[in-house]
Amino acid sequence: MIICEWENYEQELAELFERIDAGEKATTPFPLLALTDLCEIQKRATELYTGDKYPSSSLLGAIQKSARKGVITVGYFLVIFGHMRLPF
Helix, strand or coil: CCCCCCCCHHHHHHHHHHHHHCCCCCCCHHHHHHHCCCHHHHHHHHHHHHHHHCCCCCCCCCCCCCCCCCCCCCCCCCCCCCCCCCCC
């Protein structure tokens, strides 16, 4: 794609899809978005990439669920530097 050589585009795209289906990390996820709109291929390529780059680890242990309270807490924070006047 970078050098704009489009002669064997369809064939190379099919080979790329085959490599991804076979479980090979053939490309990074972002450039694949420009090549296809097939969600299954994009998801598989992303899973392969993240599994290789960020392998799962049990160093931190399991994440425990917090107890549900009956109330939803919402916070709203607005910061506009230089435009917000506060009373003293």
